[in-house]
Amino acid sequence: MAANVTIATVARLANVSRQTVSNVLNAPDLVREETRARVRAAIEKLGYRANLAARQMRTGRSRLVAVRIDPVREGVETTVLDRFLHGLTDAAAVAGYRVMLYTATDDRTEISTYEDLLASYALDAFVLTHTHHGDSRTAWLADAGVPFTTFGRPWGDIDRHPWVDVDGAAGTGAATRHLLEQGHRRIGFLGWPQGSGVGDDRQHGWATAMREAGCDVTRLDRHTVDGLAEGEQVARDLLRLRQPPTALVCASDQLALGARRAADIPVIGFDDSPMAQISGLSSVRQPLGEAAAECMRLLSALLDKGFRDAPGPVLLKPDLILR
């Protein structure tokens, strides 16, 4: 029995894709009987299962990766990270890992949770979310020599670790260009208070697209915390301008849906939430399944090759969903 039997080895021997092997293991009903038999024969011949346990003991790997899930808070949208989590669990299973959850409310409690988890479960790695300016968690993990990747780039810091992110500026840029193509010249932007990496990035995409089209952006942006009422209020504020905007690009679906209460003009949101889908709101959709799969790919490479040869960061393009 070879030391490096993986799903890929099984796939090669059975002459099928990795996904097919994974389906045979996890969702056999999706696979034709003949193919299933061939894959099962390959698994048996290579001793795939037995090998997994042996490899775990030899390498000292638990094949467990931990990811944070937020506490339930009334009125806080968790759809984006929940969708990421579904994708991560899928991608982890294909790569032979399992996902363990933990909750945290801030960097400090999260770091003390790392200690507990590492002491109790010999985790292989962490997938961090909620990256932000001056993030003390990534420094802690790097110093402790714990493998990790982040979904979210290291805003403002040096890239000391592999990360995956979605190009928010590309998303708001595409939304803005779509409105420009419809003939709009005064397109406003509703965003979050300045200083957050994600929020500033989304504003940057709008401003850049406007300037590239030769459009003035002066006074056309407003900033507030996320929420329907907040979106409505800042939209009303913008519409009181002597030359009000004729369309809006927003940093979130909540702001966008709030804005639609204030104005009967085209509005584009961000995140393609169920609320956007049900309300017929155009929105920017993050490829969260792909982001999760990329996180697992980076982690697998990191665990196999170490930090020095870790793969570079991955920045994914979102899709503009028009309704």
Next chain:
Amino acid sequence: MAANVTIATVARLANVSRQTVSNVLNAPDLVREETRARVRAAIEKLGYRANLAARQMRTGRSRLVAVRIDPVREGVETTVLDRFLHGLTDAAAVAGYRVMLYTATDDRTEISTYEDLLASYALDAFVLTHTHHGDSRTAWLADAGVPFTTFGRPWGDIDRHPWVDVDGAAGTGAATRHLLEQGHRRIGFLGWPQGSGVGDDRQHGWATAMREAGCDVTRLDRHTVDGLAEGEQVARDLLRLRQPPTALVCASDQLALGARRAADIPVIGFDDSPMAQISGLSSVRQPLGEAAAECMRLLSALLDKGFRDAPGPVLLKPDLILR
């Protein structure tokens, strides 16, 4: 050596912060030599790490519970189980457990995943969701002697295990009685195809409340798969009755929001999804945080006392949220 030695205990004895203890364990270079020596002495005196590992070995417990998360599918609402998962992670942490995720698409793949998980991770217990008539998973786990609880009652089967559920009939009953109090006598019901435990229970709540008020329910219910378009269609169908309903109670928010497109009459949904919140739709809200906490309470009792003395089932009342 006490059973409950934690980083905090070590920190107290060494008169340093938890962070410092953590640094000594994970990044000793950050700590002055004198402090390091004091912390190491405290760790040794209390047997900190050894104790945790020893306790795990003594009890044979990994302090890991596994719960299923569905694969991402376009257009499928996962909000309810996602909210349950957030609550479960919280409740598990409080009880000293962690949550591990797995995906599955049907009973058979889920059972084969149990085998993999039990072989690789020595899990303590499972929390099952998606209980249904003729559930082969609960029988498998019971036969294998694996502790588990379900969020969802054992529809139609004998109660062989502890379970937590939300009283769906109480929810639709409360919705129906609210509409009766508003003076409605012909209240329709939009539900799922008959035969599902959850769906039939929600219909039962409506029918019972109607009969108790002396109202006829003949021909006033319609059944379809979940979805906006589907809800709209069956609502149109109901409204073509010679004596159409003047209000509707629905088994889901999607059906309810679809129905609102067909008719300008009062409609009440189920699950209080973000879509309901944004659309101003009255809905029945499941106490998912409480359900998760109850699941952990049952599991803890089960693990401490065994099946024979396991606590009885828990049926929670949902809330009617009026908008």
